[in-house]
Amino acid sequence: MKTLHLITALFIFLSGFISCQTIVDLHNNSNPINTPNTYYKDIGDKLNPYVGTWVYDDGTSYIKIVMIKKIKFPVWQYFEDCIIGSFQYKKNGIEIINTLNEINSSQTHPINYPIFGDRLGDTSRLNPFHQYTSDNVRLKTSIIENGCISHMNIRTLTLNGQPAIQIDKRKPFEQPQDCNPVIPGGFYYLIKQ
Template sequence: MKKIHLFTALMILLSSLASCQTIVDIHDNSYPINTPDTYYKDIGDKFNPYQGTWVYDNGTSYIKIVLIKKVKAPIGTHYEDYIIGAFQYKKSGIDIINTLNTLNTNLADVRDYSIRGKFYSNSPITPFHQYTSDNTRIRLSVIENGCISHMSVRTLTLNGQPTIQIDKGKPFEQPQDCNPVIPGGFYYLKKQ
């Protein structure tokens, strides 16, 4: 009986050693990207402040964005921490587009969510320079009607309430014509 327990313990140890992987700070650009058996981790939890449900409502336009940190998502032969999300856009109370139900689905590839990204930056080159000297932000991709646009997101406190400010950009160059739904520009979304 002792031999069985010793053998089981040895097998567990060997399998854990075999599955060891390198853990790298996802925000450290000096490490080679897409290295097999590597986990690109959000060391320091820099993505955490962006998580939550955020709403913009000016009476005519309504934008709801839900952002979640996906930990250790498989990407090919390596793993990465990712921000994933979904959104709803209403115009005059009418749903124009709503991808929120995709967050209830565990998609095999995090890059299939309607909002996703992993780029954290504090570079002085920022779309928010006229608003703040705090250059910390994340950059996400947004898919709407087959268009892929970029969105820069920064956190702040506005009137005592956690808020994100987004800069919704124009679609990236697409081989086909596409019609994004959410107008480009700057928006303040309050945490719900």
């Protein structure tokens, strides 16, 4: 009986020790590193304003972006809060690409979603939105279109009394020349639906 109690006590002790986890503010780290058993948490819920369904429609081009926040997403040996998303793009009413169903898929890493990101841009540096606002806080994401990865900076704002985001989409320099993203690069305002 003593042995059973000793084994039970040892098991409880080791279970508590193994489940210990360090919580680190996601926004005070340049990039999470593969630190085992660390949780890079969105302290202050700074990613929340980017969550939602957002639409751009100028009569010719239509972009719909859906973004959700994943809490404590397992990444290798650590966890992090992040934004994942999907999108749809139409040109002259014809659907060119649609990844909206992929947001509901179970992926093993955030980079496997069509849109992913978790870093708020450095407000002290010049960024693509400097001509629009002095508030340079932005979410830095990537968007994958037919195998091409583009950079997409996102800022929140209010447009005509409605919640909105402005995106700056650009093909990164390091992409091969034959990689042609589907959605044209540039600035777009999307209204929350």
